[in-house]
Amino acid sequence: MSALYLLIIASLLVALGFLGAFIWSVRKGHYDDDYTPSVRILLDDSEKP
Amino acid sequence: MTMSILTAPEAISDTRQACYHCGEECRDDVLHADNHDFCCDGCLTVYSVLKESDLCQYYAIEGAQGISPDPAFYKGKYDHLDQPEVHDKMIEFTDGHLTTVYWYLPKMHCSSCIWLLEHLYRLNPAVRSSVVNFPEKKVRITFDAPALRLSELAALLTRIGYEPYLSMDDLSGKKAGKWNRTRLYKIGIAGFAFGNIMMLSFPEYFHLGQNTSDQNLRTLFGILNLALSLPVLFYCAADFYKSAWSALKGRYLNIDAPIALALSCVFLISIYQLATQTGPGYLDSFAGAVFFMLVGRYFQDKTYAGVSFDRDYKSYFPIAISVLNDGIEARKPITDLQKGDRMLVRNEELIPADAVLQSAVAMVDYSFVSGESQPIERRKGDTIYAGGKQKGAAIELEVLREVSQSYLTQLWNNEAFTREKDDANKSLAARINRYFSLIVLGIAAVTFAFWFFVNKNPETAFLAFTTTLLVACPCALLLSSTFTNGNLLSVFSRNRFYPKNAHSIERLARTDAVVFDKTGTITLPDDAEIDFTGEPSTRDELVMIKTLVGQSSHPLSRLIAKHLADVPASRRVLTGFSETSGKGMAAQWGARRVKVGSADWVGAISNAESTGQSSRVYVAIDEVVRGYFTIRSKYRPELPETLSALRQAGIRTYLLSGDRPTDRDLLAPLFGENALLLFNQKPEQKLDFVRGLQREGRHVLMVGDGLNDAGALRQSDVGLAVSDDINNFSPSCDAIVEGNQLSLLPGYIALARSGQRIIRQSFAISLIYNILGLSFAVTGHLSPVIAAILMPVSSITIVAFTTLASNAAARRYLKKLTNVIKRT
Numbered sequence: 001m002s003a004l005y006l007l008i009i010a011s012l013l014v015a016l017g018f019l020g021a022f023i024w025s026v027r028k029g030h031y032d033d034d035y036t037p038s039v040r041i042l043l044d045d046s047e048k049p
Numbered sequence: 050m051t052m053s054i055l056t057a058p059e060a061i062s063d064t065r066q067a068c069y070h071c072g073e074e075c076r077d078d079v080l081h082a083d084n085h086d087f088c089c090d091g092c093l094t095v096y097s098v099l100k101e102s103d104l105c106q107y108y109a110i111e112g113a114q115g116i117s118p119d120p121a122f123y124k125g126k127y128d129h130l131d132q133p134e135v136h137d138k139m140i141e142f143t144d145g146h147l148t149t150v151y152w153y154l155p156k157m158h159c160s161s162c163i164w165l166l167e168h169l170y171r172l173n174p175a176v177r178s179s180v181v182n183f184p185e186k187k188v189r190i191t192f193d194a195p196a197l198r199l200s201e202l203a204a205l206l207t208r209i210g211y212e213p214y215l216s217m218d219d220l221s222g223k224k225a226g227k228w229n230r231t232r233l234y235k236i237g238i239a240g241f242a243f244g245n246i247m248m249l250s251f252p253e254y255f256h257l258g259q260n261t262s263d264q265n266l267r268t269l270f271g272i273l274n275l276a277l278s279l280p281v282l283f284y285c286a287a288d289f290y291k292s293a294w295s296a297l298k299g300r301y302l303n304i305d306a307p308i309a310l311a312l313s314c315v316f317l318i319s320i321y322q323l324a325t326q327t328g329p330g331y332l333d334s335f336a337g338a339v340f341f342m343l344v345g346r347y348f349q350d351k352t353y354a355g356v357s358f359d360r361d362y363k364s365y366f367p368i369a370i371s372v373l374n375d376g377i378e379a380r381k382p383i384t385d386l387q388k389g390d391r392m393l394v395r396n397e398e399l400i401p402a403d404a405v406l407q408s409a410v411a412m413v414d415y416s417f418v419s420g421e422s423q424p425i426e427r428r429k430g431d432t433i434y435a436g437g438k439q440k441g442a443a444i445e446l447e448v449l450r451e452v453s454q455s456y457l458t459q460l461w462n463n464e465a466f467t468r469e470k471d472d473a474n475k476s477l478a479a480r481i482n483r484y485f486s487l488i489v490l491g492i493a494a495v496t497f498a499f500w501f502f503v504n505k506n507p508e509t510a511f512l513a514f515t516t517t518l519l520v521a522c523p524c525a526l527l528l529s530s531t532f533t534n535g536n537l538l539s540v541f542s543r544n545r546f547y548p549k550n551a552h553s554i555e556r557l558a559r560t561d562a563v564v565f566d567k568t569g570t571i572t573l574p575d576d577a578e579i580d581f582t583g584e585p586s587t588r589d590e591l592v593m594i595k596t597l598v599g600q601s602s603h604p605l606s607r608l609i610a611k612h613l614a615d616v617p618a619s620r621r622v623l624t625g626f627s628e629t630s631g632k633g634m635a636a637q638w639g640a641r642r643v644k645v646g647s648a649d650w651v652g653a654i655s656n657a658e659s660t661g662q663s664s665r666v667y668v669a670i671d672e673v674v675r676g677y678f679t680i681r682s683k684y685r686p687e688l689p690e691t692l693s694a695l696r697q698a699g700i701r702t703y704l705l706s707g708d709r710p711t712d713r714d715l716l717a718p719l720f721g722e723n724a725l726l727l728f729n730q731k732p733e734q735k736l737d738f739v740r741g742l743q744r745e746g747r748h749v750l751m752v753g754d755g756l757n758d759a760g761a762l763r764q765s766d767v768g769l770a771v772s773d774d775i776n777n778f779s780p781s782c783d784a785i786v787e788g789n790q791l792s793l794l795p796g797y798i799a800l801a802r803s804g805q806r807i808i809r810q811s812f813a814i815s816l817i818y819n820i821l822g823l824s825f826a827v828t829g830h831l832s833p834v835i836a837a838i839l840m841p842v843s844s845i846t847i848v849a850f851t852t853l854a855s856n857a858a859a860r861r862y863l864k865k866l867t868n869v870i871k872r873t
Contacts, residue, residue: 004266005269008249008269008273011248012245012273015241015244015245016241018241019237019238019241022237022241023234023237026230026233026234026237027230031229031230031233032182032229032230033182033183033184033185034184035183035184036163036181036182036183036184039160039163039183040163040167040181042160043160043163043164043167
């Protein structure tokens with residue numbers, strides 16, 4: 001049964017990692033604008049350098 | 050005789066050209082370049098700027114529709130931005146070299162705008178990068194500060210049509226809060242805690258054994274759950290407690306009070322169970338409830354983040370004005386304006402402070418303040434009050450009072466403007482919830498007392514008490530109004546109607562009287578009925594008239610030029626052109642002398658210069674009066690239907706106008722029998738009228754155009770500002786509607802009413818859930834697992850129901866009306 005303790009701690013750490021990733025992405029402004037990037041990717045860069 | 054009869058028929062066919070840049074129909078004049086047509090110099094300039102930088106790909110983007118740059122722009126308009134104290138407040142970051150600004154560009158409107166604005170570096174190499182945030186209509190520009198001054202950047206944006214909105218709010222250093230991110234953190238943490246607590250509670254759902262290792266696990270799970278729920282209580286749910294506490298201090302129960310109480314109870318009981326090892330607690334339900342409610346509120350706020358209402362009257366004023374120092378012109382922030390300063394106000398600029406006129410003559414348009422559409426002539430030495438707009442040549446003024454003391458400020462400081470419509474506790478959801486929370490508390494208390502004192506069974510007493518509170522958790526109730534109103538707000542804004550918040554919708558639903566303002570509300574701002582009376586003119590003469598009126602920026606000239614759209618303007622240079630403000634203009638056309646203007650100006654005999662609303666513009670060629678144009682403002686074509694639909698819905702309609710009593714005969718039948726049509730109303734009288742209706746117990750919706758009826762808008766239960774530019778609204782209103790959508794007003798009201806019905810229905814649904822759950826809970830038969838599952842299930846049902854029902858109502862009320870109007 002002692003394996004269970006390790007597994008629980010591991011699963012919590014993984015979940016914390018994802019929470020950290022989410023907070024990091026919010027802090028970096030990934031959620032500030034949820035519309036423009038979806039349009040930007042469809043706009044071509046001009047051919048001329 | 051009307052003009053169309055005079056026009057040669059063949060001239061009509063090929064003149065309907067759309068501008069290559071802005072897509073508008075070329076009404077006045079057509080300019081040609083590279084086989085494309087342009088409606089004005091501004092559009093042509095933008096085109097050439099784009100072409101020079103090889104950005105014509107812009108036009109290939111689907112839906113591309115350029116913006117005509119502001120004709121009122123002049124060199125030096127943004128010079129004040131280079132002053133150190135202004136400069137520092139306008140920028141977001143600088144290291145002395147690379148500088149970043151985050152500016153609001155209200156004219157941004159489509160995906161090609163994003164493309165163009167993100168290619169700014171091609172227009173000016175000093176721009177390092179520009180990144181658009183489209184929902185906020187903002188752009189973050191990073192540029193080399195030494196190579197490009199801030200004023201040059203603003204001018205560059207204005208030149209391609211995106212005039213930055215730089216208000217005094219920015220000057221006072223107010224920064225937009227990061228509320229958006231804080232909410233996301235809270236949702237993220239609550240979601241994380243909810244998921245993990247559920248996972249750790251799973252063994253408990255399936256009944257753990259009673260042996261030693263199981264007991265150890267149980268303790269560990271309990272501790273972990275408690276640790277996970279602490280950030281939920283102290284961080285994620287903090288807003289509910291703050292809001293409930295501030296409401297309690299104001300001696301009323303708001304919607305957050307029962308939530309805070311239920312959360313506290315659930316949390317305390319969980320701690321009790323964990324501490325006494327009598328059970329696993331209900332921390333999963335606790336975290337889940339917080340998570341769902343936070344998501345609901347985020348959804349609601351997101352829907353009306355598009356319109357920011359937190360501007361004050363200062364937003365209307367320009368932030369800087371030209372000031373003359375010993376004849377040298379300099380830009381000065383308005384807040385620094387002092388008594389005795391000599392300011393220079395150009396055509397179409399707002400006069401920011403009370404001042405004495407130093408130039409010979411000024412034409413001041415007070416439509417902003419009084420609603421009167423005709424400019425007023427002022428002579429040297431006259432006092433001009435703030436809020437007027439100069440029309441015509443630039444004027445010099447000496448400041449009498451500083452900005453904060455002027456008339457407009459006083460108007461805004463009037464009681465009606467500052468009084469908040471404090472009815473948060475009167476909203477439907479809050480009212481039902483208040484009783485609901487009292488009832489739930491009562492039932493829970495009685496249940497507890499019954500099991501504890503009568504049956505002497507403390508264990509079941511606590512179980513029944515918690516499951517009662519849990520099952521009756523008001524979050525389904527909270528969600529029903531939050532989601533319905535949130536969804537309605539987005540439906541409304543898709544239909545170009547922007548309510549301030551959920552309370553505005555609830556007040557809109559109660560409306561039983563609608564008061565209309567006239568000018569700019571039920572009349573079309575840029576369109577008028579124009580008739581020509583007099584001798585027929587030849588085509589050449591029409592060209593002469595069109596060319597002459599094209600020289601002037603007077604509203605009447607512009608209307609005539611628009612009316613003569615079928616007549617091409619000549620490129621021929623007019624000689625001896627002169628324009629006298631308020632009178633008319635004259636010019637030589639070869640050997641012929643053309644005069645357009647008032648009766649006095651052309652030498653016509655007139656005993657009725659302007660009859661009522663209509664104005665007359667006379668035309669004389671070679672000193673012979675040929676006739677006159679009669680110009681009368683036009684009403685919105687959908688007006689009769691809108692009014693009759695309102696009356697059919699049992700809503701009374703009234704008209705208040707600041708203008709002279711014209712068209713009474715025309716309007717009276719539209720407003721129904723015994724309708725009240727009041728003219729020559731001052732802003733205070735409008736306010737009093739609305740107040741009078743309210744004293745009769747009516748819920749008044751005031752439809753106005755902004756500042757001149759701001760008092761009435763604020764006094765009314767719902768102040769609706771009609772605006773053809775939604776960025777140009779009055780802070781005193783509760784909702785904004787785009788001018789051409791005003792005909793949907795009955796539909797909006799019907800939708801708001803059905804919204805209230807939907808909220809009541811979903812209350813009923815969640816009440817059924819609650820009654821079923823409660824009846825099991827009070828008997829002590831309900832296991833906490835079922836209670837915990839029932840809670841999110843009821844929430845999800847409610848969300849699904851309100852979303853579907855309000856969308857169906859929107860289709861029913863808004864689409865139907867659109868079709869009716871389209872058909873006619």
